[in-house]
Amino acid sequence: MQKAAQRPRSALGFLHHDNTVGYLFALPFIIGFLGLTIYPMGLSLYYSFCNYKIASEPEWIGLTNYINLFHDGTFGNSLLVTIQYVVIGVPLKLIFALLIAMLLTKPTRLQGLYRAIYYIPSLIGGSVAVALVWKQLFGSRGPVVTMIKGLGATGFNFFGNSSWAFLPLVLCNAWQFGSSMLIFASGLKQIPRDYYEAAEIDGANVIKRFFSITLPVLSPIILFNLIMQLISGFMTFTQAQIITQGGPNYATNYIALNIFTEGFAYSHMGYACAQSWVMLLIMAAITGIIFKTSSYWTFYEN
């Protein structure tokens, strides 16, 4: 079998070749990956060097789009508010996920049910429907604002104020902590019980145990979650598009939304492509830095 697999002599032999079978099964993905990821990426790289409007011929203009980005205040602002969103939102989400995961490690009969319930927001999280619900919830006549007004802040409105508009969006993102929570939960399960027992005998309290055992052993999983959430944080779009449309005064004009506006509302498709490549480079750089420095703060048992 092994020999036949390595040297196909007939058509049937070729079909039975391990690699053939493997590629055949992977074909749906490969077609999708080439057609829907690689090809559009290549095209967008090409367009980023062009003056291009949908349904017209792209015209090569070299680096002009990239140079223009440097003195585009709206783009600069988009970068800033996106970084603000990520820096506040991602840690908040991870802390929340870890907290709930730890609460749910206590084996109870309803543990499975609770995990499923807390995971639901992640399933429906990115959807337009949820964005609409948050729009109502934090809107000018929603329950949250009514409560705040009850405390005496007349005229307060999250989405009417450029310093506060980001908060509901960050909270909406943090609320979708389910997938990070599940990964944390499985990580927590793998921490050997005897570490905690030994620490308890030595008189370490809960906080000490958390910082000296849980966090270090969990650090590779924190790294994984951090990277995943950073990437999705940089690409945030739906909530800003539905809830605030980037406003007021560009306070929530996250970079993905800005790219969308440039490309589809103003027909500067080439310029929008250039922005997305700059965004990719920034994300790659940040991810790279985190990976490089991870050896200083992650701990592997083996």
Added chain:
Amino acid sequence: MKKFLVVVLALCLALSMMAPALAEKAEGWNNVNAEGYQWPDYSGKKISFMWWGSDTRAQKTIEMIDLYKQLTGLEIEYEYFDGGSYWTQFQAKQAAHALPDVFQMGNNWLTYYDTIEPLNAYIEDGTIDTTAISEAMLATTKNQANGDITGMSNGTNARCFCYNPAIFDECGVAYPTENWTWDDFAAACRTIYEKTGNPAVTTLEYNSLAFSTVTQWKEGYNFYSMDGTSFAFEGDTAPLAYIFDLLTTLQKEGAIADYGIQNEIGQNVEADWIASGEAAIMMLSSNQFQALSNVAKENGITLELCTIPRVHADGQSGMVVRSSQEMCIYNESQNKEIAANFLNFFVNSIEANKILNCERGVSINSDVLAALKADPEKTDEVTGKVYTIIDLIGSFPDAANSSPAEPAANEEISDSLKKTYFQGLAEGKFESAQDAADKFWVEAQEIWAKYENQ
């Protein structure tokens, strides 16, 4: 010789038979309102159609489509969106060369010019019957630069204000007059806010108000040129500073709703606070008044239309009667002839327009309009108010002071005007309204230059 005579006689006979047919074709042969009109048979055929608008519009349009299907057997595949997502859909379909045969278009048609089939040929051969449509009305969708008719206007509208007289009475504020000023407006807003505790206004179209203020400022002033190919504005930013300051101050005081509230309502006029009796004044396009009034009526509220405030009571109105939207034929459509026949029905049929009832705008077909006005069931109080305000605005001398086409750069300039300058001023990002106005004008020219190079 005999043969020759036979041929000549035969020719004469043939010609004499053709003559009435020719004459009939020349004038209004495709008048759908004519008695005994022969509906074409399109059974088994299909065209596609998309539009944007409110629920009220969707219901009426679908009813009209069903009627056409009954008459001709034509299957019409339709899609509709809200005003915001329509253009995203449009561009995606444009990129895929998959636009529907017939689509709704705004005054931004210059941006999408290369998707549009000019209708001149269909109008000349009478497929689209224009015997009851005046030249002036046809010109509302004409490209001034080359004479192309870009689409059939669904009717005319005007940006205007509407108000709730009950709140005005309750607060002891006089109703807006046809030449009320921005100072009157500001005073009314302040009093209403003081007495009711709610913002008096929750929807304003900031960019178009700024452009109107430029026109109102001085005779001969305009923001864009008449043919939409350049700025008419020459850099006197005083009118912009004036309106920046006036609206932003009112907003800071709370008399105009903040941008969060305005954004929540968005393009959905039926969601405006005026419909639930909390706000007193709203800016809208006259053809949106029916949908808004339907909702307001459920809450026991009667609304009135009025003009946009002016800078000087005896000065220019800054208002304009324009084509509200138009129906275009996709230039890559395989069914242009059928689409043209459908448009002919859409715009000209009295039966169709009894269903649509000028919800998209005041009909450009004089027969249709007369029939609707004569029918008290169709021209109820609400529709009557729309006709009245359009007639009033049409009587202002400066009401023709606007290009039928919005320049391609308008979308970005308007967005920047609203988000960077109006909202930025409210957030304290500029030293003064004058500072914001000056910086806006610099940026507007930069944006324009980008589109020149595209």
